[in-house]
Amino acid sequence: MNQQQQQQQLGDGRRHDDDAVLAEFLSSLMDYTPTIPDELVEHFLGKSGFHSPDVRLIRLVAVATQKFVADVASDALQHCKARSAAVVKDKRDKQAKDKRLVLTMEDLSRALREYGVNAKHQEYFADSPSTGMDPASREE
């Protein structure tokens, strides 16, 4: 019985901490300006039926969306860098050209795959028998 009570007390303590953390975070959100403007978020949330007078919730959603975009973009960046690194190994003269990191559809579709979004494009020509196969099983 004592153990259970103790555990419960601990649990309550932790919950209070979490509460405090959350409350503090929400208030700190008012200082942080997310890249996605509040008006945009409000409009699209309103279209879905989300109604809240609290600005902090809007900010929270905006920050979460920004985080999502940043995650996808950074994954795509990793793919882009990996691609240019692999190319550099083979041909040294391409180093100068591939310095610019550009977000392409290919990198983006690879990154989005991990988030459950299928954005694959149909390939134009079937040059080789391996066209259209899973890229993991293909030889680069």
Next chain:
Amino acid sequence: MSNGGAESTPGRSKADDFGYAVARKAVAQVCEKVGFEGLKESALDALTDVTLRYLRDLGKTASSNANICGRTQCSIFDVVRGFEDIGSYQGFPGAYNSGSCLVSSGTIRNIIDFVESEEEIPFAQPVPQFPIVRESKLIPSFEKMNETPPGNHIPAWLPALPDQHTYMHTPMWDERVSDPRAEKIEQARQRRKAERALLSLQQRLAIPVPNNMEKHVSVMEPFAPAIEAAKEVGVNEDGDGDGEGGRTLLPEKRHTVKFRFKTRERMLVEPLDVHLTKKVEWRSEQSLGREDERDDKKRRAEYIYRQSMEYPPELTQL
């Protein structure tokens, strides 16, 4: 939803287009922050679409969570459940423990870490509240128009019927009352005004004609009586700003103006020495600082005068 021009895709309202454009910019800013130096347009469009879809799905989930609990307003818990739902594909710490309190959710932790690690980049431009609601103009009622509705069956608070002239051909009466005498007087007055203007113009340009120009008739001679009459009336000139009872003060030094009475032929080639003397004298004028403006006006007046002398002067056209 109504869509305006050819730019908007069918089924998408103008507010959506604006929102899409704003979202595109925001997404591009985030990508720049992450480290990309350039973006392909198709990729940017795809990423913007995904972002907006994410936003909409979050809203849908949160609002349905609130509705399930019998609420219309969404609370923090609805939003956090929405985060967990949408993040369940990617995964977040603590996802296994679905029964725990939402306050300690792993998704919140992720967001807190993100906010603390990243420096904020505000959106590049201020965004107005959209969509802008336009107040519709209501048709005023019978009472407001101070009209009695035609027929007892129409109450007075209903919007008024349109005016008769909008759907029927009603006779038009010319309101103008013509007074021939007044019109003639007005016409004569205008002619006199034009004459006076021309006379004052000539006065400004007039100088005693030099002897070597015998062939040319002094321009002032035929107009001498008219000028006398005008002087008596008290011609008021304002051009040079000298206003001493309306008489112009002619400057002492003026460049020679050669008048040529030509009957219908234009002399295209001027004698060279005439042109040069004009230039020399004009340049000497330049040294006198305060007379620059006057020279300009004089040249303009001279040009006008020359034009009017090319053809028989029609005073009404001045």
